[in-house]
Amino acid sequence: MSDLVLVAGTVITMDPDRPRAEAVAVSGTRIVAVGTLSECQAALGPDAQVIDTGAAALLPGFVEPHGHPFLGGVSTQPPVGLIAPWVAPTWDDVLAVFQQALASTGPDEPLVFSGFDALLHEHAAPHAAELDEIFGDRIAAVLDNSGHGIYFGTALIQRYGWADNPPPDPEGGHFGRNPDGSLDGQGFEVPVLGAVMYPLIDHLDDPLRAGALFLAEMSRAGYTSTSDMAYNPDQKPAYEALAATVSCPLRVNLWEMSTTDTYVDTDTFAAGDEMLRKAGVKLWTDGAVWVGSAATSFPYLDTEATRRANIDPKTAGGAGALNYSRADLDAILDKAAPAGWQMSFHSNGDLAVELALDAYEAALRRYDLLGTDHRWRIEHVGGATRAQLDRAASLGLYLSMSPFQTYFWGDLLDGQIFDHEHGSRWQPTGDALATGACVSLHNDGPVSPPSPLTNIQTVVTRRTRAGNVRGAEQAIPLDAAFRAQTIDAARTLRREHLVGSIEAGKLADFVELSADPFTVDPARLAATVAVRGTWLGGQRIDLDAFLAGLPTPTDPSPQPPLGRCC
Incomplete structure (x- = not known):
């Protein structure tokens, strides 16, 4: 690999010590300097190639802390x-x-x-x-x-x-x-x-290609790192094959489902830890709002929308929507915590969040992990109260949140599914950020289309897809929103030493944008700013080469089973 100096209209580093720069020096897969063009040239010497990316802004590649990329492809592609x-x-x-x-x-x-x-x-x-x-x-x-x-x-x-x-x-x-x-x-x-x-x-016809197509869709949205939050070891051959393909566009971190027989086992991957790694254990304490299975203490409303969706307020939600008892969770944590895995609990409703907090706190105490850098996670936290978010922060929990729930369903949540008090503040990003907890944003693909810029736009404006503002007091600043999709998302994955900001020593993963996102109307961010391309490890991603380089279905090794989850 040659030494490169990349220049753009501006380099937005997400490094508070040097938030803006003119150029980035890259040697091999790593960043070696960030600063002016002359500083970066001096860091590499006279033979370094200077490349004008043509981007108005060069940022660290976006990080998806909660997704399902392979299953996303298999479940959405022909x-x-x-x-x-x-x-x-x-x-x-x-x-x-x-x-x-x-x-x-x-x-x-x-x-x-x-x-x-x-x-x-x-x-x-x-x-x-x-x-x-x-x-x-x-x-x-x-x-x-x-x-x-x-x-x-x-x-x-x-x-x-x-x-x-x-x-x-x-x-x-x-x-x-x-x-x-x-x-x-x-x-x-x-x-x-x-x-x-x-x-x-x-x-299914060629599941490997279906997974690759979804990775390509994520890359076009600007993602360079992602996670699989429902990993089954049956999918290992697929991920190995994708990672080995030329110009593979994403690094993947895997959370194995606690429903497998191997969730506490360690694993290694031929692609290497920087490209593919097992990171933790995942389970679901409740279900989803949209099918009436989010465990909420407040009732679903009896409205035309809920009746049409066959959601019965008398039976939907409540403690009956919890998927596990406290004893079930304790048993899982008693296996996973001593093995050192980073835990992740899906929890939408406030009752599910409370169950997660109780189980987490007890396990953290049992295994003397309070005050350590455990980074156990709660996903979504749609209906969490401020007190619950404060408690999560005090326990050192990381909060990964779902702006797409506000964007696509916000107008239904506020007054059609739940009352205004609870529905308008669904996805309480403002409260979460105010606790001091590490907050990240995700698309949960394929539950929503990959679009980190839409995520950022939504948490800054609290505007739904129709343009209505819901829960304006839960809006967060633009810089915090970008951090939640870059460096804080990387922290959520325990990858901040590698990705999430443009700093010397980190991997050279970038996204090229058509405009400086800090100079446009935040309410039109996703419509105004386009992703021009991404870089992974100092190489510009070529999605055509990636898709063309996939093993064919007739090859003996590349056609893995999907696994037991969708």
Whole structure:
């Protein structure tokens, strides 16, 4: 690798000691100097190549602290039919995708669709009876956009042998059932999604390419580091193959699901720790707002929106939405904490956050970890109270938050799903930042499209997709928002010594922007500023080369199974 000096209109470093610069000196994969052009040339010598990136602003590559990149690809790329609301906005649009798939595939080919949202599609989640009317005797499964629900027809129930022998509910998940105990074609939470989807994986065409396409989509949005927060070791061959492909655009950190038999085991990867590493253990203390399974102390409202989504305020939410008992969590932590893993709990509602805090605090005390740099995490924290956020900060917990929930669903959360008091402050970024905790932002792809600039725009303005302001008091400053998507996101992944800021000694991972984001209207940040490209380890990413360099499905090594989660 040659020595390079990169210049741009401005270099925004996210380093408080030198927030702006003119150039960056790169030797091999590392940054060796940041400063003026002459300073960077002097650091490398006269033979260094000076490259004008053409970018108005060069920043550290964006960091996605909570995502599902391989599964995101498998569940959104062909032959899976994407029906997410930003692709198919209405139920009629969804039906059109269904009909196109029926017309263009053979009668024995299973059909899988992803992205249904009862609230935004304004249609109740389908049961088997409705899917049977659409698909007849075709095997069909429809994944909820939340990642916490799946819907399937009678043909699938019969093919799996579940008509005469309905399976029991697995730990952490449940099937919908008719009064006689038979399956009604609905299932909820990760273990059930895996049970329905895993047998269909062999029918997917080239899952490795599907995963690569999602990595490419993340790269186009400016990400250079990401995480997989639902990792199963079955996916290891896929990640190894992607990391070994020329111009692979992202570094990946893996949190193994606590539902596996190996979640406390260590692992190594041929790609090396800088490119691919197992980082921690993940579980889900509750579900998702959009299917009525966020564990909240405050009720869901009885409105046209919730009725349309088949969310019953009498049964939705509450403690019944918790996926684990305290004893369950203690048992998992008693295995993972002594092994040194960084824990991560998905917790949307305030009851789920409280359960996570209680379990975390007790385990931190049991294993003498209070006051240490453990960086245990809580994901989403949508309905958390200020007192809970203060408690999280006092325990040294890191908070990874979901601006897309405000952006896409904020107008429903505030007054349609929950009352104004709770719905308007959903995703309380302002309160979280005020506690002093390390706060990061994520897209949770494929739950929302990769767009760190939209995340930043949303937490700075609290504007929904329709332009309405919800919970203005929870807005945070622009600089803090960029930190939450760069250096603080890197801290959340324990990668701040490698990525997240432009400083000497760190990996040369950059994103090129078309404008200085600190000079534009924050309310139009995502529309005004474009990502021009990314760099990884001192190499400009070539997505065409990456996709062309993938192993083909006929090669013996590169076609791994998906794993038992979707």
